[in-house]
Amino acid sequence: MTLSGLDGSLTKHVAIIGAGPAGLFAAQHLAEADVRVSLFDQRPSPARKFLMAGLGGLNLTHSEDLEVFLSRYRPAHAQLLKSVRDFPPAALREWSAGLGQPTFEGSSGKVFPESFKASPLLRNWLKRLDQHGVTLHTNTRWHGFDEAGSVLLQKGNEPIEAQAFDAVLLALGGGSWAKLGSDGAWVSTLRNKQIEVNALLPANCGFEIAFSDHFKNRYKGTPLKKVAVSHGERRVVGDAMLDASGIEGGVIYALSADLRDAILATGAAQIEIDLKPDVSADKLASKLKRPRGKQSMSNYLRKATGSPAAAIALMREAGPLPTEADELAVRIKALPLQLTAPRPIDRAISSAGGISFDEIDEHYMLTKLPGVFVAGEMLDWEAPTGGYLLQAVFATGRSAALGMNAFLQD
Structure with a gap:
């Protein structure tokens, strides 16, 4: 089943707030399912933290046994582990190869693109999203929702505007590296909606x-x-x-x-x-x-x-x-x-804490905000460096996209 109208136009329109790996991966899955996707990011260009992570070599995932791999996550929430099982390291490596970036295993078992960098992979990825009609809006900040459930967006210093969408994915990251976009400003917005958000704490830090x-x-x-x-x-x-x-x-x-x-x-x-x-x-x-x-x-x-x-x-x-x-x-x-x-959270590689898994259903939708989904580091989980972080970000982005697609077809 597609979501196109009789004239070939797309009948469902979703917003993805946050153009990091979770948001980009969700956008790809939705666009390939013929959903119209508008992607918003507050920074001048997408995936800045992803690019920063790749400066010393983009560690996409790890080659160890999957059960050992899954043991690295804490809290070991069943829904997070299921997402990684459904999209395991082998699948992430296959996806990277499909974008012209085959991977290799380092001596420690870490997995990298052959180019060793994030920029060639991101370039090809953005090109594919553009081919599928994903519209990217940069320098646009999310300010929550109005009473009708419309998304409040502000382009630069322009007035805040309310825009209605058929579904929304929040992929705003955690609280580390604020200058790259993950500033944790969303915490108070969601808490004001009575959503339980555990305090963001530094992870993988000095x-x-x-x-x-x-x-x-x-x-x-x-x-x-x-x-x-x-x-x-x-x-x-x-x-x-x-x-x-x-x-x-x-x-x-x-x-x-x-x-x-x-x-x-x-x-x-x-x-x-x-x-x-x-x-x-x-x-x-x-x-x-x-x-x-x-x-x-x-x-x-x-x-x-x-x-x-x-x-x-x-x-x-x-x-x-x-x-x-x-x-x-x-x-x-x-x-x-x-x-x-x-060390302070802004000097940490990643963050712990975030939205409690009790606040979402099996499709990553917030039960108190029907039609609003979440993915990535916004959720309450953490993992060490070594490829585990990115793997879960991609996996939850995929799961949320599948959940959104099912919601749109109901």
Whole structure:
């Protein structure tokens, strides 16, 4: 069944608010089903956060087993997991290849377009949407709904206008990277409609540490290569980055949800850094039992263990260095650091919190606003970096589009 009139014109017209991956993917599915789509974004060009994510290589998804993949999401809401099952990583890779961007697996299992960039994929994607008649309106801000349910839109500094549509999809993102469009301004608008929205919180973020002034001035911007970071029962191996006020990087992002929640609950969180994850404590202790002679402690540690200056200085931040070899080995293998706060949400890669899944039906429609659908990071879920974020954004955009199409045909 199509939605075209007898004269070939499209009889159903929908609005999609937000031209990030969720909105664009929904627009593609609806336009291919012969629905007339108007796509609105408050920024001068679409998918700015998507492009930013691709600057260091666009990590579209991950190649690991699907059940392991699904375990990365929290909260593990059944509806979110079903959407990813219905549109799994293999399907996203096939879609990318269909836009002239075949993918490859990196050594860690992460999946990237062969171009490694977001811009060629986005260019081809926008071209396809244009061919299907999707109309893109940039510099247009959404201001909610009027009493009749029409969408309130403002182009630049022009007056706000009410426009009626047969259905609306909100794909406005979370609360990170406000300058790219995800400013979280929609939260109060939906709460005013009695829709439960859990507080937006930083996810995949760095954390504050009360470093000494000496350490801040000398070691900000210094990487820690191949370390293991532990919190509770979890241990992650990878790289971190030190800066003047704390620590960030892949190993920290992987633990950030647990660390953030611990800080919210108790006011602080402790991590332990294994500066030499490939060397046992016994082997380190054996090396550290060699005579020190007249060497400074820093030189002695550097030569005996191969530790860089920043790692040795970080060991001192945890307190005076032990003098006994066994205790020094313990410090190297389990360096304790106290985290005092997550970085602000606008410095986070993504955000947690959002619209409760209790507020939507199985088609991603808000039950209190019939005809209004939601997708992407607006919903209350989070995931680590590694391709999980984009996969769920695409999957929920697709599910919402299918739900809208079913609604339009009722």
